[in-house]
Amino acid sequence: MSSRDATVDAYETDAAAYAVNGAFMPDSVRRDIEDLVARLGRGARVLEVGSGGGRDARLMEHLGLRVRRTDITPAFVTLLREQGHDADVIDPLRDDLGSPDGAYDAVWANASLLHVARTDLPTVMARLAEVTRSGGFLRMSVKEGDGEGWSTHGSISNPRHFTYWRADPLREVVAGAGWNDVEITSQVDSRAGQPWLEVLAVRA
Template sequence: MNETVRAYDLDAVAYADASPAVTAALRAEVAGLAARLGGGARVLEIGSGGGRDALLLEELGLAVRRTDITPGFVALLREQGHEADLLDPLVDDVSSPEGPYDAVWANASLLHVARADLPTVLARLAAVTRPGGLLQMSVKEGDGDGWSTHGSVRNPRHFTYWRAGPLGAAASGAGWDDVHVWSSTGRERQEAWLGVSAVRGTVAP
């Protein structure tokens, strides 16, 4: 993970500048989340990157806590005038003094988490989400893991690929109920992705 964080850190501005425009599918996904939560709901965003998704969430009336593991992204968000926290969801305190979150948004960020560590991350996120709260996340679809150089980030980044069954099982075992996993393509590189939506269970993970 350290080498992946460093890769993003070196090209944080270029990555943010190259982020694709909000697609109709993403806008619909965020709108659906906002409709289920209601105005003013508190969302923990894991992997805010250049801040595109947070702005969209806020446009629809949600209150977003921006976080990222990459110092360059956190600095960029702060330069834009936003509060942002440097946070590794595997080891850092993800709780809020204001109490449990209403939802967790992790779009194309947990795909860098090692396979063995993802259940721990999801359980830690469930622990700081209120019962009945929501999880929305996406990862790349595929088998195994590997290093990749593409786009505006020049140095290699490590990706973990998932299939729907194991990914759903990881979420279910980490304290999330009503887990729904779907496959989608159509992003800027026409890659296959898996989306996940789930509801925080009433039993602590």
């Protein structure tokens, strides 16, 4: 089985537990959402990649954005639909990301593209740029570090595959895929001590 499929299977098995435990909103994520709302204004349309249990979409909608919820893991999409939301099973590497309503104003991908293989991230970044309007925003976060590896932690009992990134090569990938003004900041998750890279970029 590929690392992509094994990771999706791991989430599929424990999606409900992840949704419960992942409901805690870190301050850094809240700040990034508030910043996005301030940049976009109410009513803007956001494509969310990896909605998981739906925590971030709930706050974005509460603050006036319109969110298209998507996830590669079918069990998360089932949970989101049970909460009464539209949601789609989408692999950002392979599936159509477009919308009949036109280009999105922003893409939000919190802690999801860290599961994309390093060699596939340029393609995913370019595909996300294609469906975002000029001047629209990208907000994403990945784990900071070297190499890649399998990890079993938190509410997901089977191993998941992670690709770790350093700021310079990540900036090169994002900037090479149709995004300008790439800003990358490093944040340490105060609960787990995990360093994260948070990316903000503007569609060229």
